[in-house]
Amino acid sequence: MHAEKNNLKIVAGIDAGSTTTKALILDSTGKILSYHILNTGSAYWETVKECLSKALEASNLNWSNLNYVVATGYGRKLVNFANLELTEISCCAYGVAKVFPEVRMIIDIGGQDSKIIHVDRDGFVINFVLNDKCAAGTGRFLELIACSLGIPVEDLGKLAIRSTKIIEVSNVCAVFAESEVVSLRAAGADKADIVAGVCRAIARRIVGFVGQIGLKTPIVVCGGVAKNLGVIRALEEKLNTKVLVPREPQLMSALGAAIRGLEELGFLKVKVDATKLIL
Amino acid sequence: MNSKEYRLNRLETTKLVGKIFDKHWAELREAKQKGEKVAWCSGPTVFFPQSQGIKSHFMAGYSAYCAGRGAAEQVLEAAEAAGELSETCSYHRLHTGMVHAVLTGYRVKEEVILPIPDLFIIGRLCPEMSHYAEALFRRLGKKVKVVGVDLPPPRKVEDLEALGEFVENQIREVLIPAIEELTGKEFDYEALRGKWDLLKKIAEVRNKCWEFFKLKPTPWTLWDYGVGMGFLFYAIKPEGLEYWNKVYEELKERAKNNVPAILPDGEKYRLYWDNWIPWAFLGKTIRLLVKYGAVPIFGRYPYEFFPHPEYINLSKDPIKTWVDLFYVKAKQAAIMMPEFAYETIAKHVEEYRIDGIIFFSTRTCRMWNAGQREILNRIEREYGIPGVIIEADMVDSRFFNEAQIELRLQTLFEMIDARRKK
Numbered sequence: 001m002h003a004e005k006n007n008l009k010i011v012a013g014i015d016a017g018s019t020t021t022k023a024l025i026l027d028s029t030g031k032i033l034s035y036h037i038l039n040t041g042s043a044y045w046e047t048v049k050e051c052l053s054k055a056l057e058a059s060n061l062n063w064s065n066l067n068y069v070v071a072t073g074y075g076r077k078l079v080n081f082a083n084l085e086l087t088e089i090s091c092c093a094y095g096v097a098k099v100f101p102e103v104r105m106i107i108d109i110g111g112q113d114s115k116i117i118h119v120d121r122d123g124f125v126i127n128f129v130l131n132d133k134c135a136a137g138t139g140r141f142l143e144l145i146a147c148s149l150g151i152p153v154e155d156l157g158k159l160a161i162r163s164t165k166i167i168e169v170s171n172v173c174a175v176f177a178e179s180e181v182v183s184l185r186a187a188g189a190d191k192a193d194i195v196a197g198v199c200r201a202i203a204r205r206i207v208g209f210v211g212q213i214g215l216k217t218p219i220v221v222c223g224g225v226a227k228n229l230g231v232i233r234a235l236e237e238k239l240n241t242k243v244l245v246p247r248e249p250q251l252m253s254a255l256g257a258a259i260r261g262l263e264e265l266g267f268l269k270v271k272v273d274a275t276k277l278i279l
Numbered sequence: 280m281n282s283k284e285y286r287l288n289r290l291e292t293t294k295l296v297g298k299i300f301d302k303h304w305a306e307l308r309e310a311k312q313k314g315e316k317v318a319w320c321s322g323p324t325v326f327f328p329q330s331q332g333i334k335s336h337f338m339a340g341y342s343a344y345c346a347g348r349g350a351a352e353q354v355l356e357a358a359e360a361a362g363e364l365s366e367t368c369s370y371h372r373l374h375t376g377m378v379h380a381v382l383t384g385y386r387v388k389e390e391v392i393l394p395i396p397d398l399f400i401i402g403r404l405c406p407e408m409s410h411y412a413e414a415l416f417r418r419l420g421k422k423v424k425v426v427g428v429d430l431p432p433p434r435k436v437e438d439l440e441a442l443g444e445f446v447e448n449q450i451r452e453v454l455i456p457a458i459e460e461l462t463g464k465e466f467d468y469e470a471l472r473g474k475w476d477l478l479k480k481i482a483e484v485r486n487k488c489w490e491f492f493k494l495k496p497t498p499w500t501l502w503d504y505g506v507g508m509g510f511l512f513y514a515i516k517p518e519g520l521e522y523w524n525k526v527y528e529e530l531k532e533r534a535k536n537n538v539p540a541i542l543p544d545g546e547k548y549r550l551y552w553d554n555w556i557p558w559a560f561l562g563k564t565i566r567l568l569v570k571y572g573a574v575p576i577f578g579r580y581p582y583e584f585f586p587h588p589e590y591i592n593l594s595k596d597p598i599k600t601w602v603d604l605f606y607v608k609a610k611q612a613a614i615m616m617p618e619f620a621y622e623t624i625a626k627h628v629e630e631y632r633i634d635g636i637i638f639f640s641t642r643t644c645r646m647w648n649a650g651q652r653e654i655l656n657r658i659e660r661e662y663g664i665p666g667v668i669i670e671a672d673m674v675d676s677r678f679f680n681e682a683q684i685e686l687r688l689q690t691l692f693e694m695i696d697a698r699r700k701k
Contacts, residue, residue: 074682087686090693124697127659128690132670132683212652 009067009265012052013095013257015088015250016040016075019111019139020224021047023055024254028262030270032277034058035251040111044075068265070257074112084264088253089115089128095256096220097123099274100244104216107206107235107243108252109225111139116209118216123256129209134173137205139224141174142231145198148178149191156195160230163196170201177201196230203234210239217241222249248277285572286542287565290503290533292525299522300344301390303514310334311394316461319374319393321411322402322430323605324454325513330471331458335400336393337513338411342370342674346559347506350388351674357385361418369643369675371411378418398461399425400454404432405646426457430605432615432646439613443606450598471597478515482588484523485511491530492576492631496545498533499526501575502565503540505556511584540574547572548695549632553579553624553654554639554647559674567685571692577631579623580647583614617650621657628664634695636666637688642678665694 009028015021017040024035036055040047052069056062071079072091079085088108096106097119106117114137118127135141139153146153167189169177177198184194202225219241225231226249236243246252255274262270311317311334318328321338328335345351351373358376359365365372380387381395401412409427416425428449433439455466491498507526510519532538539545550568552575557564568574587609591600605611613619627633636658638651655666667687672678 074686087690087693089686089690090697122701124701125665125690125694127656127665129668130683130687213656 011068011261013254015254016073022254023052026258030272068261070261072257091253091256093119094123095252108223110223157228157230160196163192167197169197199230199234219243222252246278316397318398319396320400324402340513343558346674350391443602479588479591482585496539546574551636638668667691
């Protein structure tokens with residue numbers, strides 16, 4: 001580590017999430033060189049290493065080129081080669097604020113939790129809410145529903161927007177919702193209507209969290225679930241406002257971590273070019 | 280990675296507490312064995328049977344003791360074996376579990392066994408208390424006399440005077456006659472006055488100790504304070520005064536020599552702890568905090584243990600003194616009222632130079648949680664001090680998730696760091 005390439009400093013942000021692991025490589029000019037996303041699986045440590053290696057390979061770098069590593073996500077404490085570990089709440093806020101400085105609220109719906117973050121223009125967290133009781137309202141909820149309907153999870157969003165008659169689905173518990181979906185199918189309900197109901201159940205839960213700190217706009221939605229158009233539409237309807245969704249919504253925390261890495265190296269005023277993540 | 284190693288430097292005096300409270304609870308069992316009367320009490324009613332010489336249990340104090348002795352899980356299991364729902368108040372469940380254990384021989388640690396009472400005094404601070412009383416009455420074959428005293432929380436400070444009168448009437452017309460009937464003698468008002476006298480002395484020493492929380496670095500933690508709180512409520516006894524005098528002496532010594540509660544050189548973050556103390560998880564919680572150099576300094580629940588001894592007027596009717604303490608003058612009953620709670624927390628945040636607030640939100644006691652989110656938002660807005668809500672429980676381990684708690688705590692510390700950078 002700590003070698004240099006073309007006099008540039010190279011930093012990595014690693015977001016070791018509960019469902020996916022993300023690595024993002026950033027140089028000291030603020031250019032995102034590469035990134036990689038892997039399913040976390042059960043071999044967390046191996047996944048982190050593989051994910052970082054793949055991200056480095058994509059920009060013809062290796063581990064020895066890294067000058068600083070910041071780890072975040074639930075597995076952040078396992079990344080023992082990181083120079084710094086920070087929570088995904090701070091990193092997500094930081095990442096989003098650097099690419100969407102006007103944004104004041106972040107809805108980050110990840111694999112196993114949902115976070116609502118009130119952020120200032122410098123990327124500092126003013127206040128936040130995190131789901132507590134269960135995974136209803138998270139990516140895991142959608143995975144369970146997709147499984148019980150026999151549909152790939154990435155197709156749920158497209159299916160939801162074809163719905164003509166949204167069915168109410170409970171959001172009290174992810175596992176109970178799964179059994180509710182089975183009952184609805186047995187009663188002949190259309191898959192698209194059920195999925196739209198599930199998206200609405202997630203949105204309802206999120207709106208409850210938003211209410212706890214008060215709606216702030218503009219809003220960015222990120223995390224894996226932001227890829228689901230059905231959830232995005234349901235959120236916009238419930239919040240009565242349009243939301244911004246980056247093209248790579250899963251990478252905001254890794255980006256924030258990498259930016260913090262640059263700052264730790266003394267690059268405090270770097271303007272990050274995040275075009276490849278947001279457009 | 281994040282480097283500095285912090286270590287807790289607990290007050291030596293706190294190590295004396297365990298034996299004293301073991302003895303306190305053993306005395307209840309011994310009294311029963313000797314054929315003496317025993318009472319179980321909830322809410323601030325325990326002073327009355329104790330003044331009449333009845334060995335008396337106090338619901339929250341026993342729950343804290345049971346958890347501190349590592350027996351909560353066993354007793355909660357006993358409650359569920361007896362059909363108790365896991366969503367009810369965990370303190371309530373500890374007691375139904377204990378009744379089940381005593382009646383059926385369900386194995387629990389010997390030192391936490393409670394004798395079956397001759398009288399239940401139910402200070403109804405919340406709706407759950409009615410269920411608690413009824414559940415125990417039914418499980419004990421409808422043989423134990425139950426006396427209820429309604430202690431409704433005020434909605435606004437102006438309610439306190441009328442509420443005080445309302446409760447005072449119940450004490451005089453229902454509680455005192457029940458105690459007299461059980462013991463066959465007139466109520467000992469002088470003994471109650473003597474209890475206030477001793478409480479006043481203990482609370483005055485404790486208040487002097489609180490002053491040390493204002494030091495930076497602090498020489499002690501809220502946990503050091505918490506383990507001796509029983510002496511200010513259900514165990515008002517000469518050993519309590521002796522104990523608090525020793526705490527004061529140790530604090531003076533630490534302050535003189537600049538010895539911090541967190542080694543090597545004191546705390547990085549000074550925290551306010553709102554709500555119940557997590558009795559079954561004191562060690563786990565303090566380790567999590569100390570790892571980051573954080574220390575709980577003060578808190579709303581620990582504060583309510585008679586913060587105003589100046590209102591104890593020994594020349595007054597001792598029942599009026601109770602009313603002054605809980606309602607009219609010291610206003611302790613208002614502490615759960617969101618507006619009063621906000622004012623209390625805001626005052627403490629300034630007095631104790633707090634960096635961040637942990638709002639401990641208990642899964643099975645919602646009464647103390649009322650208004651926490653609004654208070655958090657308002658303190659952040661008006662004082663720029665961040666807060667975090669941690670949802671867990673006082674004693675039930677099923678509601679205590681260390682990874683979830685640590686994520687919230689670490690975020691709080693990062694929020695404090697960010698504010699310091701600005």
